[in-house]
Amino acid sequence: MLTPAPYRSPWMTEELDDVRTLARTFLAKEATPHMARWAEQGSVDRDFWTRAGAAGLLCMSIPEEYGGGGGTFAHEAVIAEEQAHALDDGWANQVHSAIVAHYLLEYGTQEQKERWLPELASGEMVAAIAMTEPDAGSDLQALRTTARRDGDEYVVNGQKTFISNGLHCDLLVIVVRTGGEGAKGLSLLVAETAGLQGFSRGRQLEKLGLRYQDTMELFFEDMRVPAANLLGGEEGTGFVQLMQQLPQERLIIAVAGVAAAEKAVRLAIDYAKEREAFGRPIMRFQTVRFELAECRTETLAARTLVDHCIGLHLEGRLDPATASMAKYYATDVQCDIVDRCLQIFGGNGFMLEYPIARMYASARVQKIYGGTNEIMKELVSRTL
Secondary structure: OOOOOOOOOOOOOHHHHHHHHHHHHHHHHHOHHHHHHHHHHOOOOHHHHHHHHHOOOOOOOOOHHHOOOOOOHHHHHHHHHHHHHOOOOOOOHHHHHHHHHHHHHHHOOHHHHHHHHHHHHHOOOOEEEEOOEOOEOOOHHHOOOEEEEEOOEEEEEEEEEEEEOOOOOOEEEEEEEOOOOOHHHEEEEEEEOOOOOOEEEEEEOOOOOOOOOOEEEEEEEEEEEEHHHEOOOOOOOHHHHHHHHHHHHHHHHHHHHHHHHHHHHHHHHHHHHHOEEOOEEHHHOHHHHHHHHHHHHHHHHHHHHHHHHHHHHHOOOOOHHHHHHHHHHHHHHHHHHHHHHHHHOHHHHHOOOOHHHHHHHHHHHHHOOOOOHHHHHHHHHOOO
């Protein structure tokens, strides 16, 4: 019987193979030995960001003229995949490099790009984006945080929650209401948080999973930000900017989701070959083999959808509905596959010393952030 040929994503190149090796080596040396301690403290070490910057792993899809790696979204995808394979579910580089940096690249002035992007690429600054509020998540039009123009400044009042990189962020893109109700009243405002009066961090939130992804409440009380920090330079353009950038955010979530599912299947296969029951490895039981065969097949199907979307995105042709398909499908598959693989481990799968248990806890949020999967289906349905 022929052994199936290893699947290789059609967008992969020899250069990306080198990026994969770089990311894998860096994470094995700089992340894996510290993950247990980071989970206890609730965040990665701050200097981990500068080490990642020195290794060239930050902002790889940002042009070299702004200090980035000069690559594409594919470079960010490879790093996200390697994080999943390394069981790193807490370093929110995707928020920093694949999301926030691209808001600045797309909508920032030349001076802003030259000032902020090199510091994001080096890790001197850590970036976050503040969308969600206690009473508004997927419904961005319900956001209430206000920014009132006062001369050459905006005065910001409100609060945000569930903010990844909230503890370490030095640069914060805030979705604010500069006008009336609805989408047309939203704008994006950038704040440099160091020593900023009126800016405060609240609780570091305890979560089911992602134990060392620092997730915070943020508060703004008469916080003053230069009016020049309004992204795009025009009030009321924030919702359009969000809609233009959200497909990439949702795709990177899908990338991480399918890579985590692949890792779960690999862990379960290895365990099934070693674990014995009734005098033989459990892999010799048909029910286990069939379950793992289904898991591998369904994971490959999800991988091909995500690869299709990456190809479209690299060509500049990824539409919001297709990105939404990838996000909801890949994360649904992730949660299902991790759950089924955990079952292979039996009681050990419920023990946090086994990676599959931590993967199970961290998978669940994938169907929530970036827009809930129910919202993703609504967006897809509007194109039918």
